[in-house]
Amino acid sequence: MQEKSMPASNTGIMRATHLLQLPQEMLTEIIRYLPPAEKSKVRATCSLFKDLVDQPVVWQKSTIVLRRISAFNAEFWDVLRKRKITSVEVKEIGLKQWQKLLRFMPGLLDVTVDSLWSKEILQGLQLLTDLQKLHLKMCSRLSERSVIREIVHFQHLTHLLLCGITFLSSSELIRIACLQNLHLLSLHTVQKALPEKALEYVLFHLPKLRELSLSYILNKEHFLLCLSLPDRLPIPYSSEESPPVPKLQLHTLALRQTGYNLLSERFLDQLSTIHTLTVCYIKDFLLHSVDVFGQVLKNLPNLTELNLLWISNLDMFVDNIPSSLVKLSVIGTKLSNSALSCLSDKSWKLREMDLTLSYGFDEKTLKQFPHLFPLLTRLCLSGFVLTDNILLSLAKMESLRELDVTGSTNLTKEAIQNFRITTDCRVHLLVEWHSVSSKCDCLWST
Structure with missing residues (x-):
């Protein structure tokens, strides 16, 4: 930006400042927020920015x-x-x-x-x-x-x-x-x-x-986990082994398998400290162990984030989801209108919800989201076929700051423009299609 002289009548107005006149500390802080590709472009402009971009502080978390x-x-x-x-x-x-x-x-x-x-x-x-x-x-x-x-x-x-x-x-x-x-x-x-x-x-x-992620193939005879303090060392290992901890202190747990059993009852005693739980199974898997998984959810008093991927039906254990939940991700799973209504009553603290490729609920329930989930700041309906009327109904969610409707090809440009006008552009609207697999990978990368 060029520095310009102001007319005498406008002497009270601050003159524009050239970018290079800003303190280097401020420029460095700005550069830190840029993605790597943009940093490279800035670096190529002049020797000053070349030196600023190459500072170690700019790349600390990259x-x-x-x-x-x-x-x-x-x-x-x-x-x-x-x-x-x-x-x-x-x-x-x-x-x-x-x-x-x-x-x-x-x-x-x-x-x-x-x-x-x-x-x-x-x-x-x-x-x-x-x-x-x-x-x-x-x-x-x-x-x-x-x-x-x-x-x-x-x-x-x-x-x-x-x-x-x-x-x-x-x-x-x-x-x-x-x-x-x-x-x-x-x-x-x-x-x-x-x-x-x-x-x-x-x-x-x-x-x-504090964080554990497990995935492996099982058969009918195997349980996924029986986490209880082992009585003895399975095989000789070291004469200087440390004593075992009396109880695990896990905060994050991710489980994925293709077996028939889910969790043993002995595992429940180790769940009280868990804040984030991610579970991924084949769609018919929970038909064999819904009672066990419902009991698991009951034993998670500190759970704030629950991620369920490719399970058969949320309806079977929605009653057991704790009221402490803040983030819920349900990908590729069936959930009915009544399940969403029950979820609204039980998990009133919900701030983020991801329903990518989920099904079983209708347009009428979607239009009720401003009433069902008034505190949501982020909502993902990727893969759901939305109408213009539904989009405008979601604009009534006063706390909403991000809405992902990627893959919904039915939306018109007029409806998208009206949504932005209605929300005063406070909601970041995602409409371009993105890969669901990359979202799943993100959940598993802990």
């Missing part, structure tokens, strides 16, 4: 996604080192490029690897002595022995996510118990169920564990 590392030159690595990048996600990499990455960025604290295909990749991580967060998305090419025996060297780990791993024995799984600083543990297995007793031992020997 994760750099690296693809085709072989295409990067020495200047690129120098820039990353200058910015003191601590978090990377690696998409495609060879062993030589991986070694170069670790050599130029020894201060990494958070590493995500898309495909783990070589034992040398894991061994190279030992250069990252302060590593705190490790996410291995595809471990199926390596044995659990190779994976676990490298991971347990990272005693500073607070977050461990292993996807696609198969635990064939208890001995390797139990080794995770030595990572005493773990705050988050995510184990998504393939082909085989997790050894139950070994899993219990690990969980009760991680005193700082």
Whole structure:
């Protein structure tokens, strides 16, 4: 913006200030809010912004996604080192490029690897002595022995996510118990169920564990979890093992499986501290265990967020949803008009609701949302065929700040414009289609 002289009659009005006249601290703070692509554009404008964008403080909470590392030159690595990048996600990499990455960025604290295909990749991580967060998305090419025996060297780990791993024995799984600083543990297995007793031992020997995500295939004979303090160590492990905690202190729990049983009664005693619960099953699964799951919901006095993905019917246990709920996500699930009405009566604190691809309720109930859920600040109806009249009815929700109606091709431009006028543009309206799978992935990435 050019600085202009004001006429004498307007001397009381402040003159426009050139952007570069702002204090550098203010410019830095503005840049911090920009996405990486926009930061790059700003950096290319002049030497001042080049220096500002390269400040480490601008990249403190940023994760750099690296693809085709072989295409990067020495200047690129120098820039990353200058910015003191601590978090990377690696998409495609060879062993030589991986070694170069670790050599130029020894201060990494958070590493995500898309495909783990070589034992040398894991061994190279030992250069990252302060590593705190490790996410291995595809471990199926390596044995659990190779994976676990490298991971347990990272005693500073607070977050461990292993996807696609198969635990064939208890001995390797139990080794995770030595990572005493773990705050988050995510184990998504393939082909085989997790050894139950070994899993219990690990969980009760991680005193700082607060977030747990489990996914694995079961059969009729297996329970998903029987979380109770183990009587003894399933197999010999260490003469210096720490004593178990008397009770888990989980705040976040995510469960996904394809079995027939849900949770044992012994598990209920471990639920009182949970604030966020995510459950994902095949659609007919809860027909076999609705009573158990209803009992689970009754034992969650501190639950504030509930995410239900691809279950058969919410009606079966809507009466058991606690009144403490603030956020509810129901994806690909049937819920009737009466279920929504019951939910309105029980969970009056609800502020956010996501009904992506859910079904079973009609337009009449949608029009009653301003009355049923007056405190909602965010509502997602992605995949639901909305009419112009429904959209204008939702404009009466005075607390609403975000409305997602992506995938609703019936809405006219006039209705969208009228909605924005009616709400004085206070509601962020999402109308472009986005992937439901990416939303599900977000729920599971904890």
